[in-house]
Amino acid sequence: MVESASISQLYERLKAMEWHALFHMFYLEPVVFVLIFSHVLSGTVMRNQIIYQTCTVSFQYNVSDCEQLDDKNAGPNIHAIETEIQSYVAEMFLSRTLIESIIPAVCGLFIGSWSDKYGRKPLLVISMIGFAGSALITTIICALSGNYAINPWWYTLAALPHSLLGGMCVFSVAGMCFLSDITDIKTRPYRMVFLELLVFIGLSSGTFLSSYVYAATNAAITQGISASCLIAATIFIIIWMPESLHIRLAEDAKAEAEQAAGQCEDATIEKPAKTTTNDLNLDQSKKQTEPEPEPAVGLFSTTHLKDMFKTCLEPREYNAREIIWLVTLAMFMTIFVVDGVMTVMYLYVRQQFHWSVREFTFFETISQLVSMLGALIGFLLLRKVFGLSVVTLALLSLCSDVFSNLIRGFATLPWHMYLSIVFGVFRSIGGPMCSTIVSNIVPASDLGKIFSIKNVMQSFAPFVAAPLYTLIYQHSLAVCPGLFNFLNALLYLIAFIAIGCVLRFKLKHKQHYAKILK
Template identity: 45%
Template sequence: MFDSPNERTTLIAKNSTKDLEESDVEETDTDDQQSNTSSNSNANGDAHSDSEVEDSTDEVHTFRWSRLKFYLIEPMVLILLFAYNLSSTILKNQIIYQTCTAVFLYNDTDCKLLSTKNASEHTKQIETIVQPYAARIFMTTTVIECIVPALCGSFIGSWSDRFGRKPLLVTAFTGYTLYYAVIAIVCYISTMSLLSPWYYLLAVLPHSILGGSVTYNVAAICFISDVSTAEERPYRMTIYEAAIYIGLMLGSFTAGFLYEATNSTIVFTVSASSIAFATVILLIFIPESLNLRQAQPIVERTEDNTAHESNTNKLFELSHFKDMWTTCFKERPFNNLGIIWLTICCLQITVFVVGGSTTVFYLFIREQFHWTVKEFTMYETISILVPILGNLLGIWFLRKCLQLSVITIGILAFLSQVGSSFMKAFALSNLQIYLAIGFGALKSMANPMCRTILASVVPAEELGKIFALNSVLQSLVPFVASPIYTIIYSITLATFPGFFNLISAFMFILAIAFLLLILRKQQSFPAHYETIST
């Protein structure tokens, strides 16, 4: 759920850093260049003097206690993801409950039994009736959350380079605060009178309009790129990824206990309050990092080039699309174009399965195993932790010890996904559904291996455009996947509720076929593809 923004914004940060390094090489000492540099700073609204900027740059590259403010971004993202996963399952459970009471008008006692174990046949029948309707609400939410981020993904990087990172961070965190605040209000009202679960879509609107996960990921990774040195940057990016997963695990682990001790309204209020606290920290303590980038020497420009840059820095500039599509479809030597698109297809398959199965998986668990919220969130916690460990240990053992190629490791990762999907489809007991986690231990290695393939066959100056298109597609794919999985689940609910997992397995087999095609293509030019074949 969080891979596509990270891929896009990492490349934006890297390309921005590359431009600065080129500027260092081409810098001259002429007075005209100094004038152009000053003009560029004014165009970006820089309120600092040259000496202040130099002091700020020195502060970043020299350890001081005050430099700790540049490391606050990772804890704030951890808080955001904690709040997200704290309420994720609880919100789905609440929507199912309100669908039962407000839409189908079942009595409150029967509807509360939907989330308990050892349900009667009457309760199971109610669950079968309620779930397809609730699935449509989940699908609609997913669709709304896909459209706007797909649009933002094409423009938000340029906007950030012109106006700064901090405004985007504050905007995104504010959107999430409003999201959970509105959910808490709707949930509280539902405790006093019957209220349609469709009112929860009111919370999705500010969250989506303000960019959602795309916005904060772009801003956070660009911020990290601005304030870290070349030596620090890989470690900072690793810490950032770790913060995301730790936040998700903590939220999932805490959700069941907090919900059991309180109620849904309290859980949503805690999420809103947590993100509001993080937003205040962003406003008060985290500085604008763009000034540090403006302190770097800028290449000499002509008047025409300056005017052109001003135009392309507009938020909605069609030339961004044209350049991206031209780069992604132009003819390339050594079968590179085919390899690029086969790899992109593999990445899209992963998003398709995740985007589709996430919509109905909680419903499937309730129908098949009748788990409580606490039991599901514990399962979710383990399902996040095991792939993280599998990724770290797998890359060491398969790559370092066995010295397998990148493509081979990618195939093994998708095979792991296939095994996990088959086990989920036919699972009849708690042990079997937990074994599915073990079968999928290597699944998180699929995306890194595919990104490595792309990085090996695409020139550095074109990586940003390739990953930008990939991210836009990844934002749109759930728009298609969610309705498909919802329809399939609704049709097969009464006979084979786990059937959608077989669809997932088939998609992963298709990804394996694509990687095998890449393996065959690279064998035609073994010397050229040495980085991915060894």
């Protein structure tokens, strides 16, 4: 009886949930899924293709030897070739990372304030055109390499279109602002977690299908599929996605009008208002002194720069400014690790465990599936059943990252890498929880500027992360290739301490943050 009552109660709760509000303006999530899926579908394949072309074109080894580079049963001479080529390829990956970061970092200084005035959709369209253009150029280069000896450095130059048009920095700022515009404090955490789940579905499905598509076709066709997906997503945004900024502004204006009307009604009930000549003169003087609409300014106007820094540095009540910067620091540390690991992880597993493309993509698929399961358990079970706050869940995520990377640092056998996945089960809930913290304590009119400064810091991260991780990997390649994992653990520990300080401020102002950071 008790079990049936609890099931019926759960059914009634799900039935009463406002699903139309939860999935209102469901436009961004499919685009994010396609973007992530297309990147990972061809990412590992193209890294493998670059290694192969470096071996045959740049170093001019025999094709038969270069085809055995990912064979764990190959002889010592093949492993020596692999070690020699990896140092060169690491520099190539580093150069591409820097190209993808320079201009987006500069754009990030202006786009936040610009989007708060002129909208989110133009930035989404521009950034997606860049992604589609780079993918199309890479497809053409890869197709030509089947008949001609093309230097692999051309793949690095293919990153210019999406770099010049803002890259992931512009897309993420506009995307997070779009999501914040169409949600409220109640529905925002659900949409953040759901977006994160779609990201991991895109990652897991892309990595799982990558090796099979590559085995059934070739690198050029795999890259062509990715380019087609990005072109379709760009067309979807242009034709169907609406602008979200005016929706948010209209809702805010409506809420302010209702609040003002309620205050006027209360004032009328308490004491009837009497209109005097002085009141009329005062109203006329107010109308005359009302500020005129601000003139339109360009994207790279210094006005946007001033607005961004003013918004991010201005004092706020209840240590809100400190919380914003501490969360930004934690997210910066996370993206710093991601940018650094992205440069060397595939090289590391090839060197340490001699994994093939299929073995690496299988590992990545399992990693994403476990992370997705951790996000579901972490948010639905720990938050809904045990009532853990968004700050506590962020701490749990970072703690999970610390232990996961320590295990990877000590890994000597392939199963150790899978053990690190188990310890990192909650790592995926950190990003949504940190974004929720910021969006809940910042007004909608300032969200673009706040997310902009966060993404600027994240865009500058590769300038340090990529060279640092490449340097560490090159110098530890012969002794301890996984040394960079210990640096990961240290940076995640710093992020854990930063969120711990946020928890302290929350407890200090417990009454104010009871609902905001629930």
